[in-house]
Amino acid sequence: MEEVRETSAWVARNSSHVTIDSSGLEKVVETMKESIPKVEWDYEGIHYFDNGPLTVQYLFVLDALNFCFWPDKDLNYDHLAKGLKEALLNDHSAFDADRLQKYTVIIAVGNDNQSLFSGPQLRELLKWPRSLPLEEERVRLLHEVGFELERSFEGKASKLVESCGKSAVKLVALVTRHFPGFRDHSMYKGHQVFLYKRAQIFAADLWGAFKGQGYGEFNDIGSITMFADYIVPAVLQQLGVLKYSSTLANAIQASSEIGAGTEEEVELRACSIFAVEKMRELLSIKCGKQVLSVELDLWLWSVGVQCPSLQHHRTLSIYY
């Protein structure tokens, strides 16, 4: 993911609101000298897994919807992973490409209070009692996944993965080429910046779930960067690796929304990618330890979600 690395580095070099504190970074690396924290993929035991193509379909649907849980304070990633797992256990064809194109949202209600749309509703699939954040977008993205899988990959996410010849880089390129909803990029000070959070986490989820074998075998897993979400930047800030301008720090503290595509938002995400790359480099130079960004990400993310007081930035976005 050279373009993710390069454009994030450009943002970090030109940033106005977020900086990377090299002494903070060194301190964190110092604490990791003895042992690098290792977190098992699915340490929570919440994902569907059957070691076959249905798991690939599950992970692709999961990562198509893996964004923006915070507007509902009771909702989080676990609900999505578990809800989709349960749906699949109840009905093995729930994520068939034709079915994905039929999920609906209550957009309009008729005079008799009946939904004007038939078809199963996404929130029923997830057994969520009220509307989901960005629900219309979630339904639109499900349709896009179903439509394009049917059109180009015989309806199967496993075919998409098979066509990448064990390359995570190719997988990310193919996913972003075929599925516009995964094209996570921004304009920043006149430069196009690539972040590709959901496309990259799909490759990482395959790698983690299949333990680097079968559908999860990638010869270039080291090319994937961390996944720029809203949890890891907050953890990096808490660890003293990221420093925010006082205006940005106050906005996050006050839970004010940070607009999608603003300088602040792009910097929070891009500087996180750059900081994790630096952390990885430093671990290699100082301790001779080779770590993957994916492994650092999973550790940082698990620290963040276990800290209920963590204040993260709030952006309405379909990308993370």
Ligand SMILES: Nc1nc2c(c(CN[C@H]3C=C[C@H](O)[C@@H]3O)cn2[C@@H]2O[C@H](COP(=O)(O)O)[C@@H](O)[C@H]2O)c(=O)[nH]1
């Ligand atoms: N950087 C990074 N971000 C991640 C994940 C995951 C889940 N990965 C699973 C795969 C295997 C593991 O066992 C994990 O269970 C979700 N997120 C992001 O977090 C946010 C949700 O937070 P909250 O609202 O508190 O649930 C939201 O932006 C979501 O997209 C990750 O791994 N890394």
